[in-house]
Amino acid sequence: MSSNASILNKKLSKSTSFFGVRLWVLILFFIALIVVVVFVILFFCFIIYRRQKSYKKTHFSLQKPVACKHHGNAFSTSSLDRRLLSGNVCEIEMNAGKFSGHQLSTHTGDSSMKDLELVGEHFPAMKDVWRGNLFSFKEIELATNGLAKENVIGNGDYGVVYRGMLLDNTRVTVKRLVSNSWQTEDLLAEMDTIGHAKHKNLTKLLGYCVEGTYRMLIYEYVDNKNLHHWLHDCSGQDSPLTWRIRMNIIQGVAKGLAYLHEDVEPKILHGTLKSSNILLDHQWNPKVSDFGLAKIFGPEWCYIMMETLGYIAPGSDPSGAFTEKNDVYSFGILIMEIVSGRTPLDRRQPQEYLIDWLKSMIANQKIAYVVDSKLPEVPPSKELKRILLIALRCVDPAVNHRPTMGEVIHMLEPRDLLLCDEQRIRRNKSRHNLPQESNITAKLIDGR
Numbered sequence: 116m117s118s119n120a121s122i123l124n125k126k127l128s129k130s131t132s133f134f135g136v137r138l139w140v141l142i143l144f145f146i147a148l149i150v151v152v153v154f155v156i157l158f159f160c161f162i163i164y165r166r167q168k169s170y171k172k173t174h175f176s177l178q179k180p181v182a183c184k185h186h187g188n189a190f191s192t193s194s195l196d197r198r199l200l201s202g203n204v205c206e207i208e209m210n211a212g213k214f215s216g217h218q219l220s221t222h223t224g225d226s227s228m229k230d231l232e233l234v235g236e237h238f239p240a241m242k243d244v245w246r247g248n249l250f251s252f253k254e255i256e257l258a259t260n261g262l263a264k265e266n267v268i269g270n271g272d273y274g275v276v277y278r279g280m281l282l283d284n285t286r287v288t289v290k291r292l293v294s295n296s297w298q299t300e301d302l303l304a305e306m307d308t309i310g311h312a313k314h315k316n317l318t319k320l321l322g323y324c325v326e327g328t329y330r331m332l333i334y335e336y337v338d339n340k341n342l343h344h345w346l347h348d349c350s351g352q353d354s355p356l357t358w359r360i361r362m363n364i365i366q367g368v369a370k371g372l373a374y375l376h377e378d379v380e381p382k383i384l385h386g387t388l389k390s391s392n393i394l395l396d397h398q399w400n401p402k403v404s405d406f407g408l409a410k411i412f413g414p415e416w417c418y419i420m421m422e423t424l425g426y427i428a429p430g431s432d433p434s435g436a437f438t439e440k441n442d443v444y445s446f447g448i449l450i451m452e453i454v455s456g457r458t459p460l461d462r463r464q465p466q467e468y469l470i471d472w473l474k475s476m477i478a479n480q481k482i483a484y485v486v487d488s489k490l491p492e493v494p495p496s497k498e499l500k501r502i503l504l505i506a507l508r509c510v511d512p513a514v515n516h517r518p519t520m521g522e523v524i525h526m527l528e529p530r531d532l533l534l535c536d537e538q539r540i541r542r543n544k545s546r547h548n549l550p551q552e553s554n555i556t557a558k559l560i561d562g563r
Contacts, residue, residue, distance in 0.1 A: 425460030447509025456487030
């Protein structure tokens with residue numbers, strides 16, 4: 116036994132041809148190398164597994180909404196840790212309970228559970244279609260510094276609008292809806308519809324918050340105010356909105372509206388199309404906002420609000436059916452507003468409605484005077500007439516005679532539209548049957 120051990124010791128102690136290293140040292144080295152390789156392989160497998168798990172959690176967080184213990188109840192998602200404010204998070208977290216005006220302590224557990232059940236029922240149908248996020252109220256608090264007054268950027272048709280910042284430095288707009296009377300299921304269904312709408316001339320819906328009495332929508336942030344500001348609130352001799360910029364805005368709004376009417380199923384009606392709902396980026400590209408919300412508030416509310424502002428035909432029936440032709444009329448008024456720089460309804464003027472003033476100017480062959488005095492250049496006469504003709508067609512008193520938005524886009528394409536209209540008007544004249552609206556159109560074509 117001892118002789119065998121002695122022989123083994125001699126063999127292990129024998130120098131090898133590998134730089135004279137002894138055999139036992141070489142064996143230990145290979146064993147250690149194998150152990151290291153195994154650990155490295157296991158480490159990389161663990162990293163890949165964690166990344167795959169994180170990817171699934173990020174992209175499919177909507178499928179399994181979980182309850183958040185903020186103020187005793189609420190909704191949340193696993194993406195909370197990704198979407199907190201990038202600065203002063205700890206301080207805001209500590210002071211979250213101090214926002215007394217926005218606490219949810221009055222919410223009952225039963226109502227939250229009911230909301231959560233409705234969300235759970237709705238997600239299976241939504242998960243394969245729209246990847247919007249369900250935000251908790253605490254996330255909104257953190258993103259807007261507790262819905263602070265200094266973050267209020269406007270009071271829109273549907274509620275108060277705040278600016279906010281997420282953890283990844285994404286700037287967002289938070290719209291707190293003025294009413295919370297809708298059923299959670301109905302609101303989520305409409306958010307699902309709006310979330311489908313993806314177009315470069317529409318504001319993108321990023322997510323929403325349905326918690327207790329709070330109903331909030333989270334949109335992308337568009338950083339150059341709205342069209343109403345640049346048309347009416349901007350002081351100075353010359354407007355930054357050149358004629359070319361204004362034409363591009365009209366065309367972009369038309370494309371966004373046509374997409375909602377004709378390319379989305381079910382189609383989406385805007386209901387409150389006006390200059391304050393046209394957001395602009397720093398390249399003056401328009402993005403239509405607040406589309407689809409009219410369905411929640413109801414057509415009567417839209418009729419009253421839009422007629423008050425001059426975007427609905429005077430004397431319209433609020434109880435009548437609301438169709439895309441109402442949006443077309445509002446678009447025609449918007450064109451007149453962009454060209455003239457005047458508000459659709461101005462009670463300080465003798466002719467308070469913009470449409471009446473514009474028709475009187477055309478009837479008196481003062482077409483050049485309808486252009487905004489703050490426009491830095493004189494627009495081409497032919498293009499001015501063409502755009503006014505399109506506006507007049509959109510506001511035709513006969514609803515069925517108004518074009519679709521798809522037809523409007525075709526009319527906006529550069530072509531000799533005036534020649535076609537001149538031939539049509541002359542045919543009407545030859546029949547001695549020229550109604551008042553056609554007469555105004557004829558004056559527009561004949562004016563030089």
